[in-house]
Amino acid sequence: MGAPPQLTPEQRSAALLKAAASRKRRAEVKNRIKSSELTIDHVLELAQNDEAVAKMRVRELLEALSGVGKVRANALMEKLNISATRRIAGLGRHQIKELRNEFMKTTHAARPGKLLVLSGPGGVGKSTVASQLRKSGDFWVSVSATTRASRSNELNGIDYYFISDEEFDRRIKHDEFLEWAEFAGNRYGTPSAEVQDALNRGENVLLEIEIDGAKQVKSHLPAAVLVFLEPPSWEELVARLEGRGTDGPDRRAHRLQLAQEELAAASFFDHVIVNDSVERVVAQLVSLAS
Ligand code: ADP
Numbered sequence: 655m656g657a658p659p660q661l662t663p664e665q666r667s668a669a670l671l672k673a674a675a676s677r678k679r680r681a682e683v684k685n686r687i688k689s690s691e692l693t694i695d696h697v698l699e700l701a702q703n704d705e706a707v708a709k710m711r712v713r714e715l716l717e718a719l720s721g722v723g724k725v726r727a728n729a730l731m732e733k734l735n736i737s738a739t740r741r742i743a744g745l746g747r748h749q750i751k752e753l754r755n756e757f758m759k760t761t762h763a764a765r766p767g768k769l770l771v772l773s774g775p776g777g778v779g780k781s782t783v784a785s786q787l788r789k790s791g792d793f794w795v796s797v798s799a800t801t802r803a804s805r806s807n808e809l810n811g812i813d814y815y816f817i818s819d820e821e822f823d824r825r826i827k828h829d830e831f832l833e834w835a836e837f838a839g840n841r842y843g844t845p846s847a848e849v850q851d852a853l854n855r856g857e858n859v860l861l862e863i864e865i866d867g868a869k870q871v872k873s874h875l876p877a878a879v880l881v882f883l884e885p886p887s888w889e890e891l892v893a894r895l896e897g898r899g900t901d902g903p904d905r906r907a908h909r910l911q912l913a914q915e916e917l918a919a920a921s922f923f924d925h926v927i928v929n930d931s932v933e934r935v936v937a938q939l940v941s942l943a944s
């Protein structure tokens with residue numbers, strides 16, 4: 655391969671300016687996709703005449719759409735045979751048609767998001783799965799309020815809103831919870847307004863809550879999809895609770911006793927998924943919301 659062409663300082667600074675303007679344009683287009691101002695159709699059309707948009711990676715375009723995170727974007731690109739670094743300009747006619755079809759079926763600016771509720775016995779891996787989905791951007795994951803004390807690795811506003819009993823009472827009185835329940839001596843509740851806002855924005859929403867709460871959600875919002883996460887075996891569940899190391903022996907024994915009752919509730923749920931691999935569970939949840 656020959657050496658790259660030598661640019662004069664003026665050419666170099668012009669090229670840098672052009673690249674910066676293109677990046678700015680792509681960022682602006684992505685923001686407008688995120689706010690549902692632009693659909694995938696608009697962007698594919700824009701790319702015909704706008705060089706900066708044409709150079710946007712397909713992955714970036716997909717991940718800017720509401721309801722699409724890394725996992726769903728990967729699955730779609732694999733399905734449509736689009737390579738990981740492909741730019742919009744490099745899409746074939748067939749791929750453009752397939753992308754349009756896919757999004758006419760599934761994501762539409764005006765479509766409200768889907769609500770998935772993930773429950774299962776303590777220690778089965780619910781928060782591990784939920785945090786993976788939050789990171790991938792495939793779901794808007796609700797942050798619950800709780801009266802439980804925070805664990806050393808937990809952050810207020812990220813893992814939970816840690817609030818007092820009095821504040822929890824006040825929120826019940828003002829009807830601020832979509833559902834709430836008591837579990838192992840503490841109370842937990844899902845903030846209603848935040849969940850509704852996310853659904854209205856077209857985001858797919860995940861609630862990671864215990865079984866009573868899941869039943870309450872279904873009775874308020876029958877379109878909610880209830881998913882029960884099961885351990886591969888009882889022994890594996892015990893090992894996971896012990897391995898997590900967040901509870902002393904008494905608390906763990908209490909949680910295991912609750913887990914036995916919780917396992918019996920699986921039949922109420924729309925889907926039962928065995929958590930033998932976090933990656934597989936994540937992919938299944940993404941596909942349930944697609
Ligand atoms: P839950 O939120 O359901 O109480 P956690 O997400 O805290 O459960 O998981 C309990 C423990 O099990 C954690 O130490 C976590 O790393 C581990 N774990 C979760 N999923 C898996 C899996 N598929 N395989 C092995 N260990 C897992």
Ligand code: 5GP
Nearest residue numbers: 798799834835837842843844862863864867
């Ligand atoms: P942990 O104390 O282990 O974080 O959570 C205990 C249980 O409370 C778990 O089963 C968890 O899913 C559930 N939980 C967390 N947030 C909520 C919530 O907002 N509502 C309900 N009903 N349960 C929740």
